[in-house]
Amino acid sequence: xxxxxxxxxxxxxxxxxxxxxxxxxxxxxxxxxxxxxxxxxxxxxxxxxxxxxxxxxxxxxxxxxxxxxxxxxxxxxxxxxxxxxxxxxxxxxxxxxxxxxxxxxxxxxxxxxxxxxxxxxxxxxxxxxxxxxxxxxxxxxxxxxxxxxxxxxxxxxxxxxxxxxxxxxxxxxxxxxxxxxxxxxxxxxxxxxxxxxxxxxxxxxxxxxxxxxxxxxxxxxxxxxxxxxxxxxxxxxxxxxxxxxxxxxxxxxxxxxxxxxxxxxxxxxxxxxxxxxxxxxxxxxxxxxxxxxxxxxxxxxxxxxxxxxxxxxxxxxxxxxxxxxxxxxxxxxxxxxxxxxxxxxxxxxxxxxxxxxxxxxxxxxxxxxxxxxxxxxxxxxxxxxxxxxxxxxxxxxxxxxxxxxxxxxxxxxxxxxxxxxxxxxxxxxxxxxxxxxxxxxxxxxxxxxxxxxxxxxxxxxxxxxxxxxxxxxxxxxxxxxxxxxxxxxxxxxxxxxxxxxxxxxxxxxxxxxxxxxxxxxxxxxxxxxxxxxxxxxxxxxxxxxxxxxxxxxxxxxxxxxxxxxxxxxxxxxxxxxxxxxxxxxxxxxxxxxxxxxxxxxxxxxxxxxxxxxxxxxxxxxxxxxxxxxxxxxxxxxxxxxxxxxxxxxxxxxxxxxxxxxxxxxxxxxxxxxxxxxxxxxxxxxxxxxxxxxxxxxxxxxxxxxxxxxxxxxxxxxxxxxxxxxxxxxxxxxxxxxxxxxxxxxxxxxxxxxxxxxxxxxxxxxxxxxxxxxxxxxxxxxxxxxxxxxxxxxxxxxxxxxxxxxxxxxxxxxxxxxxx
Amino acid sequence: xxxxxxxxxxxxxxxxxxxxxxxxxxxxxxxxxxxxxxxxxxxxxxxxxxxxxxxxxxxxxxxxxxxxxxxxxxxxxxxxxxxxxxxxxxxxxxxxxxxxxxxxxxxxxxxxxxxxxxxxxxxxx
Numbered sequence: 001x002x003x004x005x006x007x008x009x010x011x012x013x014x015x016x017x018x019x020x021x022x023x024x025x026x027x028x029x030x031x032x033x034x035x036x037x038x039x040x041x042x043x044x045x046x047x048x049x050x051x052x053x054x055x056x057x058x059x060x061x062x063x064x065x066x067x068x069x070x071x072x073x074x075x076x077x078x079x080x081x082x083x084x085x086x087x088x089x090x091x092x093x094x095x096x097x098x099x100x101x102x103x104x105x106x107x108x109x110x111x112x113x114x115x116x117x118x119x120x121x122x123x124x125x126x127x128x129x130x131x132x133x134x135x136x137x138x139x140x141x142x143x144x145x146x147x148x149x150x151x152x153x154x155x156x157x158x159x160x161x162x163x164x165x166x167x168x169x170x171x172x173x174x175x176x177x178x179x180x181x182x183x184x185x186x187x188x189x190x191x192x193x194x195x196x197x198x199x200x201x202x203x204x205x206x207x208x209x210x211x212x213x214x215x216x217x218x219x220x221x222x223x224x225x226x227x228x229x230x231x232x233x234x235x236x237x238x239x240x241x242x243x244x245x246x247x248x249x250x251x252x253x254x255x256x257x258x259x260x261x262x263x264x265x266x267x268x269x270x271x272x273x274x275x276x277x278x279x280x281x282x283x284x285x286x287x288x289x290x291x292x293x294x295x296x297x298x299x300x301x302x303x304x305x306x307x308x309x310x311x312x313x314x315x316x317x318x319x320x321x322x323x324x325x326x327x328x329x330x331x332x333x334x335x336x337x338x339x340x341x342x343x344x345x346x347x348x349x350x351x352x353x354x355x356x357x358x359x360x361x362x363x364x365x366x367x368x369x370x371x372x373x374x375x376x377x378x379x380x381x382x383x384x385x386x387x388x389x390x391x392x393x394x395x396x397x398x399x400x401x402x403x404x405x406x407x408x409x410x411x412x413x414x415x416x417x418x419x420x421x422x423x424x425x426x427x428x429x430x431x432x433x434x435x436x437x438x439x440x441x442x443x444x445x446x447x448x449x450x451x452x453x454x455x456x457x458x459x460x461x462x463x464x465x466x467x468x469x470x471x472x473x474x475x476x477x478x479x480x481x482x483x484x485x486x487x488x489x490x491x492x493x494x495x496x497x498x499x500x501x502x503x504x505x506x507x508x509x510x511x512x513x514x515x516x517x518x519x520x521x522x523x524x525x526x527x528x529x530x531x532x533x534x535x536x537x538x539x540x541x542x543x544x545x546x547x548x549x550x551x552x553x554x555x556x557x558x559x560x561x562x563x564x565x566x567x568x569x570x571x572x573x574x575x576x577x578x579x580x581x582x583x584x585x586x587x588x589x590x591x592x593x594x595x596x597x598x599x600x601x602x603x604x605x606x607x608x609x610x611x612x613x614x615x616x617x618x619x620x621x622x623x624x625x626x627x628x629x630x631x632x633x634x635x636x637x638x639x640x641x642x643x644x645x646x647x648x649x650x651x652x653x654x655x656x657x658x659x660x661x662x663x664x665x666x667x668x669x670x671x672x673x674x675x676x677x678x679x680x681x682x683x684x685x686x687x688x689x690x691x692x693x694x695x696x697x698x699x700x701x702x703x704x705x706x707x708x709x710x711x712x713x714x715x716x717x718x719x720x721x722x723x724x725x726x727x728x729x730x731x732x733x734x735x736x737x738x739x740x741x742x743x744x745x746x747x748x749x750x751x752x753x754x755x756x757x758x759x760x761x762x763x764x765x766x767x768x769x770x771x772x773x774x775x776x777x778x779x780x781x782x783x784x785x786x787x788x789x790x791x792x793x794x795x796x797x798x799x800x801x802x803x804x805x806x807x808x809x810x811x812x813x814x815x816x817x818x819x
Numbered sequence: 820x821x822x823x824x825x826x827x828x829x830x831x832x833x834x835x836x837x838x839x840x841x842x843x844x845x846x847x848x849x850x851x852x853x854x855x856x857x858x859x860x861x862x863x864x865x866x867x868x869x870x871x872x873x874x875x876x877x878x879x880x881x882x883x884x885x886x887x888x889x890x891x892x893x894x895x896x897x898x899x900x901x902x903x904x905x906x907x908x909x910x911x912x913x914x915x916x917x918x919x920x921x922x923x924x925x926x927x928x929x930x931x932x933x934x935x936x937x938x939x940x941x942x943x944x
Contacts, residue, residue, distance in 0.1 A: 245918040248903050248927035252934055290915050294903035298931050301896035305938045308888070315888070337902065344911070345846040346839050 053490040055541050071197075078201050079188060083181035086208035089563060090177040090218045092571035097588075099173045099220070102573040104614060104631050106222035107621035110172050112140065113149045113222075117156050117168050124149070125311075131626035132616070133635060134608050134660065142311040143634065147264025148224050151175070176217040176226035184208040186233040187468060193240045193441055194434070195476045198483070203475035206558075211565040212419035212467035218571055225464055228265035231257055233468055235271055236448075239278075240441045242299065246291025251298030258299070259306030262313055269322045269386065270465060274451065275299065276329035278444045283329075283336065287440060293337045300330045320380045324370060331366060335359050389458050404685040407461040416456075418569075419463050421561045422554050423474040430473025433480055449473060478551070484538060485547045491537035575618070577675070589673070595666070595772035596622035598765050603664065610657065611666035612646070612679055612686065613639055619666070628660060636689070643690035647683070647698055649722040654760045654787065657777050664764060665775045669729045671744040671751075672736065672770040678746065680712065680729050713749040728775055731756050731763060736770075759787040850910070858905045862898060869894035889942035896935045904928040 093102065101110045116124040125141050132138040152171050159166045188197075188204035207213060216225040235257040242250035254275075262268045279296050282288065304317045304326075317323040339355050346352075373379045381387075388394045388403075392410065416424050431449050434442035448469045456466035538544055577589040599609065600623045608626045609619055616630020629639050641660075645653040657665070670678035679686075683703075690698040702719040705711050712726065720726055734742040734753045742751040761775040781790055851859075872891050881887055907916055907924035916924070 246907070246916050247919045247923070248900060248931045251903075252927075252931040256934070290903075290906035290912070294906060297899040297903055301892070301899050302931065302935050302938065305889075305892045305896060305935065305942065308892075309938060309941060334899070334902075337906070342843065345850070346843045 053492075054488040055490055055538075055544060056488050058488060075197060075201065079185055079204060082184050082188075082201075082204045082208045085205075086180045086184050087177040089209050089566050090180060090214060092218070092567050093573050094173065094219045096571070096578070097573055097576050099170055100573055100575060101169070101172060101222055101621070102218070102220040102575060103223075104574070104617050106172075106220070108617040108631065109148055109222050109224075110169070111617075111621050112144065112146075113152045113168055113172055116149050116153045121153075124153075132620060132630055132632070133638060134626040134628055136635065136638065138632065138634075143632070145224060145264055145266065145312060146310065147260055147262075148175075148222070148227055150263070151227055152222075172222040173220045176221055176223075177219050179227050179230045180208065180213070180217050183213070183230040183233055186230060186237055187471060190233055190237040190240065191472050191475055193237070193244065194445060194472065196479060196483075199475045199479035202479050203472045206423060206471035206475055207468060209559065209562040209566075210420060210423065210467055210471055211562055211570060212463050212470075214562075214566050215419070215570045216464055218566070220573055224265040225267075228261060228267060229464065229468065231261035231264060232271065232465075235261060236274075236444070239275055239295070239299065240444060242295035243292060243440060246289075246294050248294055248298040251295045252302055254295075254299045255302035255306060258303040259309070262307040263310045267465065268307070272317075272323055273325050274444075274448060276326045277451070278447055279333065280325075280329050281443060281447060282440060283332065285443070288333075288336055288340070290337070292440075293333055296333055297330065300326060319378070321374060321382050322386055324374075324379065328367070328370070332363060335362055389455060392458055404682075404689070408459050411457055411460045411463060415460060415463060418565060420467065420470055421558050423470050423558075426474035426477045427470045428473075429477035430475070433476050434473070445469065445473060482548065482551060485544045485551075487537065489537055490539055589769055589771070591767035591769050591771035592618065593622060595765060595767045595774060598767075599623040599625055599664065599666075599774065602765075607663040608661050609664045609666055610642060610645070610660070610662040612642065612668075612682060614682070615666065615668070625664075628662065637693060640690050640693035643686035644694055644698055646679075646725045647687045647690055647703075647723050649719075650724060650727075650758070650760050651788070652697070653724045654777075657760075658780070662777050665724075665728065665761065665777065667725065667728045667773050667775075669770055669773055670746050671729070671733065674745040675769075675771055676746045678729075678771070679725060681746065683723075683725055684710065686725070711749065712744060712747055712751065714752045727756050727758055728761070728773060731758055731773075733770075757791065759791045852910065855905060855909050858901060858908070862901055862905070865894050865898045865901065869898065886943050889939045892942070893936060893939035896939070897932060900928055900931050900935065 101107055112124065112127075115127055125146075127140045128137060129140045130137040132140075152168070152175055155175070156166065156168055156171045159171070184204040184207055187207045188200040190200075191203035192200035213229060216223060217229070235254055238250055238254040238257055241247075242254055258268070258271055261271060275296070279292060282292060307313050307317055308315065318327070336359070339359055342355060343352060370379070374381060382390075388408075420427075427449070431446055434445045452462070452466040452469055455462040575592050577591075579587050579589060581587045596619060599607075599619070603625065606626065608628065609623065610628045611619060613629040613631060613633055616627045616632075619625060619627050620630060629635075629642050633639060641656060645656040668675075668678045669680070670676055671680070684700065687698060687700050687703055691700055702717055703710070703723075705715050705717060709715070712720070712730075716726070730742075730744075730751050732755070733744075733751055734755065736742070742753060743749075744751055758775070760778050762778060763773070764776040765774040766772070778787060781787065785793075869891060872887065872894065876887050876891070904924060906912065907919060908921050912921075919927070
């Protein structure tokens with residue numbers, strides 16, 4: 001390879017002869033291309049041109065405008081592709097099955113959206129639903145977060161306006177992927193403020209496909225988090241912009257996004273506490289300035305008053321502890337701003353001291369007032385669901401419903417890797433880089449990272465909150481690493497510097513410094529990038545190639561992992577299940593919809609269905625019938641009543657059923673298929689919740705065997721065997737096995753073959769794979785007999801003297817065995 | 820404070836206080852430009868209006884609570900937005916507000932106030 005260096009004669013005439021030794025060195029190195037550039041003037045007046053060596057050749061003579069334009073075009077194209085990838089990777093469920101709403105909560109949101117587009121905004125806002133929580137009813141208009149439905153409604157109206165009408169179901173299903181693309185773009189903007197645009201692109205790519213976010217925003221998952229994460233990042237981005245520019249316009253935009261988020265998700269409390277915490281930390285660090293004041297104040301006032309427009313929130317911002325931090329920081333900022341203004345006018349030291357004392361006094365007094373108000377009850381303490389984040393043992397004892405939700409369990413460490421793959425190791429490195437520069441906005445990342453790391457460890461559901469900051473921090477670290485190894489400039493080695501300085505005239509001070517530095521070589525110094533010294537960078541092409549290729553491999557593995565996780569774990573509609581036949585073809589298990597549609601087509605319009613609260617929204621959405629309890633779980637006593645009915649024997653349960661006008665009872669049973677999310681597995685929670693209300697009548701210990709096992713075979717306790725749930729699940733189960741022992745596939749136990757007798761219920765419907773079982777409640781006997789007596793009469797037993805005697809004589813006259 | 824100052828006796832401190840207060844007033848009169856004084860007077864008016872509303876709520880009744888919340892919220896909001904504007908037009912602002920010119924500050928203030936009052940007005944009903 002011919003030497004690429006330029007000979008000294010070919011260099012521009014600005015060269016002085018002193019630079020010759022350096023240029024010669026450059027020409028001798030065949031791998032380096034030397035570019036002679038002008039150096040800054042040192043005070044002595046001579047110009048020393050500095051040779052910048054490059055590891056690989058860069059194209060020359062390209063104007064900076066062309067470079068800028070190309071960069072912008074590339075960024076736009078990359079962002080568009082990222083949005084496309086974000087939308088595409090969320091479509092697995094739609095392609096494999098169909099465009100259907102998933103899981104449980106989205107069914108309620110879907111129903112509310114249908115009311116909104118079919119009946120209009122006024123009906124939606126003032127909707128009272130008498131079919132939910134029969135017979136109590138539910139004022140839906142004031143007990144939901146309307147943001148999601150209103151957004152979907154607006155999109156539906158807009159599409160109709162441009163003559164491309166889309167069915168509301170498809171709008172709801174595809175809303176989440178659309179907003180995921182917007183989230184990627186917002187994360188790009190956010191990271192661009194923290195670091196370079198390149199890091200921004202990486203962050204957008206990461207959050208576009210990270211499974212932690214996908215889990216709650218696949219197509220079909222029509223839940224609040226679908227738009228909430230977009231609003232979270234948008235609110236944070238506008239807050240950072242507001243704080244950097246000090247413009248009230250940005251503060252207002254932050255408040256508008258914040259208000260939209262309050263309308264959409266209960267997790268808005270996170271923003272309500274993050275922004276004040278950030279402002280407070282900045283104040284403590286002594287970085288108060290008028291930009292911070294303008295940004296925070298405009299956000300707080302407009303944000304609070306807009307959040308009070310949502311009926312569900314109303315006066316919470318001034319009455320609950322979760323919002324008091326924001327109010328406190330607001331007051332503190334006013335005080336400090338006032339003091340700063342006065343301080344500028346009066347230079348006296350003594351007055352300043354008094355003023356500082358005044359500030360401290362006011363702060364202490366107002367804090368004391370806040371504490372008094374809290375203890376007197378005017379300001380509500382932390383709501384249970386937020387308190388359980390601090391005291392993790394609280395919920396199991398006091399609020400079993402919240403403890404029973406599977407999403408509220410603590411996070412196991414494999415979930416971090418499962419949901420975030422390599423990002424979780426780059427995340428601390430990114431936070432470290434924020435510490436290194438410590439600008440105002442990077443302090444925000446540090447606070448966000450710390451807080452969300454705690455919350456993500458406490459509750460699985462909150463993995464969603466840590467995902468954005470992990471993507472941003474990992475992108476910063478990854479981008480710094482890539483930058484260091486891609487940057488083609490080769491630093492000068494120490495020998496070169498020494499040689500150069502030896503030949504240059506320099507001031508005495510500089511000479512002294514170099515001599516002192518040489519003396520200090522004994523003590524410890526950081527080297528390389530951390531050293532902060534003048535020359536830092538990577539020598540040689542081989543190191544660059546090795547590191548960049550390894551990092552590219554990481555990126556490929558990341559994409560592969562995310563796609564695999566999305567495809568296998570997070571794309572299940574829960575309403576439709578799939579399995580493989582022995583010959584490999586796919587077998588769709590559509591029991592849920594089969595059963596719900598049976599109810600819809602074969603029962604009276606006002607037939608009341610009782611089931612466990614998990615299925616309430618689905619029954620209301622697909623079967624369109626009144627339910628007793630549903631996923632809203634606002635009335636603990638009502639849920640406990642249902643739990644008591646499920647866990648007691650028929651004599652106790654029947655009056656409860658009749659009192660609530662229940663026509664049909666629905667249970668989910670997975671024993672035939674091996675579906676482990678069935679009601680027998682959830683049964684203990686029903687017992688615990690019922691025990692919370694009626695500790696004398698329902699005791700959890702009665703459902704365990706002597707040795708403490710949860711058994712459903714012949715070892716099961718009498719309480720267990722007589723409970724309504726057990727009977728309904730296993731009624732006629734042994735008939736499927738034609739004489740062989742009946743095997744429950746989920747529990748792995750053999751159900752006794754002595755048949756179960758149901759006196760007060762009739763089997764109405766059982767789905768194809770026995771997953772959903774529906775029973776009709778018998779009305780009172782027309783001649784006033786007890787149901788138990790009726791069935792024993794029909795079984796051929798003689799009528800006993802006292803019809804209500806429960807203690808049947810064991811050797812009683814039986815002519816035929818019990819059915 | 821480099822040297823430890825002896826604790827001043829009460830008369831000394833009150834005299835010092837009074838003199839600093841007078842210095843404050845004098846500096847205020849002379850150094851503050853007219854437009855900032857205009858903003859200050861508007862601030863004072865809003866402050867008094869807020870105090871009056873709160874006094875009404877405490878002393879007489881809180882009956883249409885939404886009306887009180889809307890009215891009081893709008894005074895607090897307007898006060899704070901105005902204080903932000905004051906910070907953006909007062910002398911010495913160029914060091915802190917590099918990206919926001921004074922005209923832009925005023926436009927921001929107008930936009931934010933309109934939105935604030937829209938929400939407050941919606942709240943009244």
